[in-house]
Amino acid sequence: MPTSPSSGISAVAAIQFANVSKSFGANSVLTGLDLSVAAGERLTLIGPSGSGKTTVLRLAMMLDRPTAGDIRLFGESIVKGPGGKPRRAREAARLRRRCGMVFQQFNLFPHMTVLQNLTLAPRTVLRLSAEESEQRALDHLRMVGLEDKRTAYPGQLSGGQQQRIAIARTLALRPDILLLDEITSSLDPELVGEVLEVVRRIAQETDITFLIVTHEMRFARQVSDRVAMFDSGRIIEEGSPELIFSEPRCERTKSFLRSVLDH
Amino acid sequence: MRQLFPYLPALWNALGITVLIATLSILGAALTSVALGILRAARNSPARRVSAGTVEILRGASAIIYLFWIYYALPAVPGAPRLSPFAASVLVLSLTGGAYGAEIVRGGIQAVPHSQLDACHALGLSRRHTVLRVMLPQALSQIVPAFSSLAADMMKWTVIVSFVGVQDVFYVANTARAVTNRTVAIYLLLVVIYWLLCSCTSLIFRGIEYALPLSKARRASQAPSRSFSSTSATREPAVES
Amino acid sequence: MTWNWPYVAQIMPALLAGVWETFLVTVACAVIAIGGGLVLAVVSSLAGRPGRLAVRGVVELLRGVPILVVLYFGYYALPQLGVTLSAFFVGVLVLGVIYAAYCSEVYRGALLSIPAGTHDACAALGLSTVVTWRKVLIPLAVRRSVPALVNYVLVLYRQSAFLFAIGVPVLLARAQVAGDQSFRYLEPYTLTGVLYLTLNLPFVYLLHRHEARHAHIAV
Numbered sequence: 016m017p018t019s020p021s022s023g024i025s026a027v028a029a030i031q032f033a034n035v036s037k038s039f040g041a042n043s044v045l046t047g048l049d050l051s052v053a054a055g056e057r058l059t060l061i062g063p064s065g066s067g068k069t070t071v072l073r074l075a076m077m078l079d080r081p082t083a084g085d086i087r088l089f090g091e092s093i094v095k096g097p098g099g100k101p102r103r104a105r106e107a108a109r110l111r112r113r114c115g116m117v118f119q120q121f122n123l124f125p126h127m128t129v130l131q132n133l134t135l136a137p138r139t140v141l142r143l144s145a146e147e148s149e150q151r152a153l154d155h156l157r158m159v160g161l162e163d164k165r166t167a168y169p170g171q172l173s174g175g176q177q178q179r180i181a182i183a184r185t186l187a188l189r190p191d192i193l194l195l196d197e198i199t200s201s202l203d204p205e206l207v208g209e210v211l212e213v214v215r216r217i218a219q220e221t222d223i224t225f226l227i228v229t230h231e232m233r234f235a236r237q238v239s240d241r242v243a244m245f246d247s248g249r250i251i252e253e254g255s256p257e258l259i260f261s262e263p264r265c266e267r268t269k270s271f272l273r274s275v276l277d278h
Numbered sequence: 279m280r281q282l283f284p285y286l287p288a289l290w291n292a293l294g295i296t297v298l299i300a301t302l303s304i305l306g307a308a309l310t311s312v313a314l315g316i317l318r319a320a321r322n323s324p325a326r327r328v329s330a331g332t333v334e335i336l337r338g339a340s341a342i343i344y345l346f347w348i349y350y351a352l353p354a355v356p357g358a359p360r361l362s363p364f365a366a367s368v369l370v371l372s373l374t375g376g377a378y379g380a381e382i383v384r385g386g387i388q389a390v391p392h393s394q395l396d397a398c399h400a401l402g403l404s405r406r407h408t409v410l411r412v413m414l415p416q417a418l419s420q421i422v423p424a425f426s427s428l429a430a431d432m433m434k435w436t437v438i439v440s441f442v443g444v445q446d447v448f449y450v451a452n453t454a455r456a457v458t459n460r461t462v463a464i465y466l467l468l469v470v471i472y473w474l475l476c477s478c479t480s481l482i483f484r485g486i487e488y489a490l491p492l493s494k495a496r497r498a499s500q501a502p503s504r505s506f507s508s509t510s511a512t513r514e515p516a517v518e519s
Numbered sequence: 520m521t522w523n524w525p526y527v528a529q530i531m532p533a534l535l536a537g538v539w540e541t542f543l544v545t546v547a548c549a550v551i552a553i554g555g556g557l558v559l560a561v562v563s564s565l566a567g568r569p570g571r572l573a574v575r576g577v578v579e580l581l582r583g584v585p586i587l588v589v590l591y592f593g594y595y596a597l598p599q600l601g602v603t604l605s606a607f608f609v610g611v612l613v614l615g616v617i618y619a620a621y622c623s624e625v626y627r628g629a630l631l632s633i634p635a636g637t638h639d640a641c642a643a644l645g646l647s648t649v650v651t652w653r654k655v656l657i658p659l660a661v662r663r664s665v666p667a668l669v670n671y672v673l674v675l676y677r678q679s680a681f682l683f684a685i686g687v688p689v690l691l692a693r694a695q696v697a698g699d700q701s702f703r704y705l706e707p708y709t710l711t712g713v714l715y716l717t718l719n720l721p722f723v724y725l726l727h728r729h730e731a732r733h734a735h736i737a738v
Contacts, residue, residue: 170499
């Protein structure tokens with residue numbers, strides 16, 4: 016069962032999209048999107064490919080800039096600085112550090128060992144000492160059950176192991192928000208379970224806000240506080256997992272769930 | 279053949295000079311390549327265009343023309359330095375080699391998957407760390423092999439230094455030929471010498487490639503103990519973290 | 520000593536004659552390299568493994584030797600073997616043959632990139648070897664080789680300068696003569712550089728345009 020969101024000291028949403036639009040050239044991916052994720056909440060986005068779900072994550076992570084609208088993390092805009100001017104790079108970097116993202120393709124650094132992958136950011140971004148970074152890295156490797164692989168290279172590991180290490184790498188920076196972009200879609204079916212187990216445990220043991228994009232419906236049901244159905248760049252339906260999965264109202268949601276769950 | 283023996287000591291010294299010029303030029307070219315190559319791959323358009331123009335000009339004429347210009351013509355310009363033959367040679371070879379190398383560096387940088395940049399961004403790594411710790415080490419895996427052929431070519435380009443009076447292998451061999459007229463023997467000897475020099479250069483770069491971090495990682499991944507299940511034990515490589 | 524325009528006017532005719540000579544050398548070498556390379560590629564393909572190995576062996580050997588060494592060898596050794604040719608012919612022959620070897624590698628790569636299905640189709644239609652090569656394989660290989668071949672022509676154009684060392688009156692040789700005669704080196708060598716560069720650039724531009732246009736077309 017998903018944990019209830021911690022009663023935040025403030026009611027400020029962890030992530031807030033206000034009338035956000037994003038186009039790539041002539042291709043309009045998001046139009047006037049409003050989205051809000053409370054601190055400590057677990058929101059899952061479902062929907063067909065190309066409906067804009069990954070774009071939402073990329074905008075929150077500042078890998079892309081919105082064409083219009085505002086995005087706020089814990090009340091501070093990542094698009095506009097004070098006075099309405101665009102956010103300066105250093106300010107933006109500070110805000111961005113509250114977010115961590117795990118990618119579909121793991122994106123581990125192939126030329127570094129597992130331990131080096133995990134200590135690079137704590138050393139250079141958080142400016143921790145070598146001992147502190149290594150300790151943190153080992154703690155998080157233990158959390159994902161791969162402490163014994165610390166001197167291995169990513170190329171020696173299975174996809175499931177690499178993804179768990181990617182999760183550990185992100186968590187080592189202690190982000191407040193975790194963005195998970197279809198983290199099991201590139202894995203062989205028998206490796207999916209170990210990765211989802213790790214995410215379930217993190218959901219139970221921490222208060223981190225989750226914004227998840229996934230096709231794993233059972234997992235979404237187990238972990239989420241709220242589920243939102245995406246189609247053509249807009250949210251067409253949202254609610255608790257029980258509501259969405261058992262009694263969806265929109266026809267589009269119904270047909271999507273039918274096509275995904277009937278395997 | 280015996281006529282050539284008195285020339286062997288001179289040839290040996292000349293070999294040292296050839297190797298010295300080649301080494302300095304290759305190092306200079308490496309530095310120039312990295313500088314120009316990073317500019318060529320820059321996000322900022324004026325930097326890209328200026329470096330592209332510089333590369334085209336440096337590659338546009340044979341190095342010997344630039345060498346003659348720097349050595350003979352430049353001193354005629356008021357206030358310009360008068361370089362020694364040795365200095366002029368190393369300078370010209372470094373710049374022309376660097377122009378060819380710039381394209382190699384650019385190709386290597388652009389070959390690093392964009393997703394690696396995304397991962398660096400997601401971790402909050404600064405631009406400096408992204409380039410130095412993640413992109414360049416991976417780019418080097420493609421750059422070093424290509425630079426190896428360039429370096430071997432540069433070993434051959436050193437012949438032009440004999441035309442400004444540097445006593446390299448080519449210079450001494452030609453002097454020997456002019457006196458002894460043993461053309462075939464001397465040029466066959468030159469063929470062997472240059473062939474060996476080029477091969478050694480390639481071997482040295484092969485060694486550099488072997489030591490690169492990404493090569494080490496790739497070799498580890500090709501070890502026979504690769505497993506696909508998380509439960510089977512994998513042999514840990516003897517690698518320091 | 521600063522720039523002297525009357526001197527420029529004085530040496531310009533000689534320099535332009537050098538440009539013409541450079542052009543002649545480049546064209547002659549290009550013909551030998553492009554044509555000879557094709558012959559080498561076809562023959563080595565048909566000769567089977569020994570033929571291919573022979574050509575690869577020659578190419579690898581040439582890769583390790585500076586062109587000037589081969590040039591001097593041709594210029595000084597051939598008379599000793601009884602062959603007397605003018606410097607122009609020696610130079611063109613040496614450069615042409617060396618780059619024919621490189622061009623044959625280009626053709627060989629292009630031939631290898633022709634899908635096996637094409638060979639199968641020719642066999643299925645009962646086409647003779649001669650017709651298969653003349654009408655199908657060679658045209659396809661040549662089409663795919665064009666960018667690399669044009670690049671080699673540009674390389675030949677730059678390498679033609681080295682013929683000054685054996686006395687062929689290319690542009691660089693004329694500049695050297697003018698400089699040595701008057702002890703004024705600034706104008707001749709600067710003009711040489713400018714001339715070599717400006718004549719080079721249009722072809723480089725065309726090559727870039729061709730690359731950009733054909734970058735996404737699988738030829």
